[in-house]
Amino acid sequence: MSTLKYTVIKTTKRIRIKDIAEKANVSIGTVDRVIHNRGEVNAETKAKILKILEELDYRPNLLASTLASKKTHEFAVLLPEVSNPDAYWNKPLNGVREAAAELQQYGVSIKLHQFSQNDPASFAAKANLIMESKPEGVVLAPFFFRESNEFVEKLNAQQIPFVFIDSNISGRNKLSFIGQNSFQSGMLAAKLFDYSLPPDATILIIHFGKELDNLNHPKQRERGFYNYFETKTGEAFEKLYSFEIETANDPRFFEMIDKKIEEIGGVSGIFVTNSQVHRIAEYLVTRNIQHVRLIGHDLVRKNAEFMRAGVVDFLICQRPEEQGHQAIQTLFDHIILKKQVRTDNYTSIDIVTKENLDYYKEFNLSNYGTN
Amino acid sequence: MSTLKYTVIKTTKRIRIKDIAEKANVSIGTVDRVIHNRGEVNAETKAKILKILEELDYRPNLLASTLASKKTHEFAVLLPEVSNPDAYWNKPLNGVREAAAELQQYGVSIKLHQFSQNDPASFAAKANLIMESKPEGVVLAPFFFRESNEFVEKLNAQQIPFVFIDSNISGRNKLSFIGQNSFQSGMLAAKLFDYSLPPDATILIIHFGKELDNLNHPKQRERGFYNYFETKTGEAFEKLYSFEIETANDPRFFEMIDKKIEEIGGVSGIFVTNSQVHRIAEYLVTRNIQHVRLIGHDLVRKNAEFMRAGVVDFLICQRPEEQGHQAIQTLFDHIILKKQVRTDNYTSIDIVTKENLDYYKEFNLSNYGTN
DNA sequence: CTGAAAGCGCTTACAG
DNA sequence: CTGAAAGCGCTTACAG
Known part of the structure; x- marks a missing residue:
């Protein structure tokens, strides 16, 4: 009753730009300039601010920053066409959709491009469209070896980060691969x-x-x-x-x-x-x-x-939904959050039988309702 | 090259409170009052605003609202103690931690209480501490039948929503159960x-x-x-x-x-x-x-x-991390987002063998690094 | 090179 | 019962 004994998971002692500014005797504008490295700051002041930033372990408030910047981040996704709702490739796509819904409020918008599994030329054509739209990041299933390589070369030339989903091509400077071993x-x-x-x-x-x-x-x-x-x-x-x-x-x-x-x-x-x-x-x-x-x-x-x-x-x-979801999340972590991301992400290898079949998400019908 | 053909997943055409206010010829304060149902609004205006809200399918901007309200949401978690890092119960706990980190920026703070698996009295004691702290929501493993029932009765009396994790007790007006069948x-x-x-x-x-x-x-x-x-x-x-x-x-x-x-x-x-x-x-x-x-x-x-x-x-x-994560997420969805949540959440039943062992998250060591 | 101001969409007292 | 104003932490022109 008396000895309160508990752990608080993750306490917040938010440091704001304003706190940094006061400590450095500058305005918040200047602090912002060094945080985003957009130059035009006296070398000395910059060093001072950098030091304080470090000391106080400043983390930007993502809510405030995305709210303030009306900036929108465009990702492109290149996957095979799905002929019917039961098709395999609908699953990774659903994962992508899930992630899109979650990240929408951070200004992420996702354009989906689809190619025919029988037509390498359609892959190349869509890849070109993607290049034209200059997205900030790309998720692709490298379905055709030659065409994928060409695409990826262009992405590298433009320094656009990309994530392979489903299959992997090694040595292509990818941001990440997500799929099964x-x-x-x-x-x-x-x-x-x-x-x-x-x-x-x-x-x-x-x-x-x-x-x-x-x-x-x-x-x-x-x-x-x-x-x-x-x-x-x-x-x-x-x-x-x-x-x-x-x-x-x-x-x-x-x-x-x-x-x-x-x-x-x-x-x-x-x-x-x-x-x-x-x-x-x-x-x-x-x-x-x-x-x-x-x-x-x-x-x-x-x-x-x-x-x-x-x-x-x-x-x-192989958890295809997870693959789609994670591919987008990885792009977000890298581009917006500037987090370190994993280069290789193997999804679980699940053994499904008659007995556990119903417990795999894909076939779980919604069961909202009363207790 | 010319026929741009792609799908934009989730377009945002944000409706703001301001838009509603203009359409209803009132101030944003009034709109806010009806949205949050904090009374003091003329019945007619209220009806009008409600109608517009519906028509325009207004969704609050979660970023802005959590940023503006310095409100903080406290959840309590009641789990068994873990004697060493390899113990089973450390896994759901890690899921809870993950969720805590993600939801921190929405003002969610989580207090962890732990009981001894050999001591029903410690469960009851912790349950009382939780009641005293008046959390907005609770996650518990109903380890001891009698003590769990007593706890849950008090929670129901105070109208505090709770989620069972790992095991289930039926007919207790739970918000949700998350675990294995x-x-x-x-x-x-x-x-x-x-x-x-x-x-x-x-x-x-x-x-x-x-x-x-x-x-x-x-x-x-x-x-x-x-x-x-x-x-x-x-x-x-x-x-x-x-x-x-x-x-x-x-x-x-x-x-x-x-x-x-x-x-x-x-x-x-x-x-x-x-x-x-x-x-x-x-x-x-x-x-x-x-x-x-x-x-x-x-x-x-x-x-x-x-x-x-x-x-x-x-x-x-049984994906214990997922269980911990989802339990917290469910509370968040219900309390903050006012979403409908699922009453029963069975996690996948995974078959692990020597061959797929390394692909289950728990033992995946981080492999950050170069391509 | 640097500061002050307006604004993102919402919430919260406060005045009327 | 209702409106106007300040503020959440950050970004973005703009002026100097």
Whole structure:
């Protein structure tokens, strides 16, 4: 009752420009000039003010400063088009939207540009539009290697900071990368098979998409997958096969798979290296094939449905909303708050199953209401 | 080059009090009075202003309003003491700290009160201190059922909104609950055993702690665990046994386990229903018992270490930092922003393994630096 | 090179 | 019941 014992988290003893000015015997205008380094200040006074600033650990009041400056900060975002609300790329976009709403009151405005996933030229065209609009910062998914490099070169030339989202290109002087470590996620997929299948099981790895290079998630995931089994010691190795499918829209899609499976003498497990795993789920259901362990990526609606139905066993996910949100936040921290930011931001590698599916944000319907 | 095609996410066309005032032919003071409902306004003018407010969808500028009002908002937080930096309860606390730092500039100040996990009286004492300090909102872990109820009754009497964190008590007029759905997390643990052990395996469930009731995570997890196997059809059931250990500090701890395992004729899997799984890991290492599938909860340092060493196979986690952060944010949203908030907030149920361990925030060391 | 003044959108006494 | 004024901490021309 008497011995008050508690901790106050973060006390505020705000130092204002005015306090600095008084201590230095100058006007607040002069202090402001040195804080923002906009010259025209006597070297001596400047030094004196700088010292006081340091001593008193002055932190500007962000509220006041953004309120006073009607300045607005423009960021540009370059992402793939989304054909429907269930598409994967809608998720990072939602994260971007969230961040946009939060930072709006600080004068941040975000322009979204979208390119076609089948058309590198559209990427380049949008990149040019972005350059013309001279944004203060850029978030991009470096989807096409060549075009991304060209874009990033221009950004560097103009000293515009940029953040890679989803995929990374190294050595390009980026501000930050935010996405999944695909190699590790491949390792994890392998482990899940290893734990849930007998040692001599046959596993088929399926890639969807064309022109896969080593920058892509699929190839990195495959590398991680093989790596897990290669470094596993003591036990028999599983039998592993890889298979590439250009597009699931090919009418002969099912027959191709039939043939492949026959060729390798049946399968116990299938690993799809991207979010298209629902295509294989469809195949298994149609062909009435049961007891095949099926693992893929990303919590898009169709994958969730096949998971609920018990066809997809595990989905490995990467928090795409968080990626979008964090990319914008990183730009804000660097440009407006002048904070140090992290160069590499790997998002968590989540294992989603039927049992925890509903606890991943994406599918949480709002449940406002009474107690 | 020419057809600019982009979307601006969130445009701001700020309506100010001044705009409302002009449209209503009154002064901004009057508008302010109706906005804050502090009476003394002619009924007719009030109606008129209300209508304009609605029409123009007026949103107050949070920056300006917090800057102008030197008002400070005090929240109180009641959590268990943390004996060392690796303790579980340090994690929600870090989330609280994060939120405190972010909301500081809005005048939010947070007082932290901590009780002993072995002493219900200390909980009650701290609760009284909180009542005396008359905070605007409270976050609490309802650790002791009786004492929590008493506290919550007083809060309700004073109309102070409160948020439960970690555990929930239903029907107490809470503002919100933030934590894990333990029943589901138990189901998930069961599934992981089911996938990775043969159908007739023997599994031992171990609870640490005393006086476990149905409100606790452990019992709920156990219920979910049994439920999974009970509802599983078609295959043989695993053999399941439960075992309660009051404290791992008991010198006869290892012998107790020896005896139990002998009694049930050996085990293939052990499930520990809380973060103490490292105790069992120690046991297995000391006794040199291998090939036992070991699953537990929460990413505390010791658990992570035994996971890296390959002794713990899976950890089921609940994002404790997020819980702390969100609890404070919820109070802020309700009290300052007057937003509608969610009554139940279940955090994700994460499956952590050796392969994705490093991608869970808690153990990400900072990697500031160059590209 | 430096100071004084107006203003950002809101809140808070104060006068009438 | 209502308006006018000062002030929150900062920014931005402007005058000297």
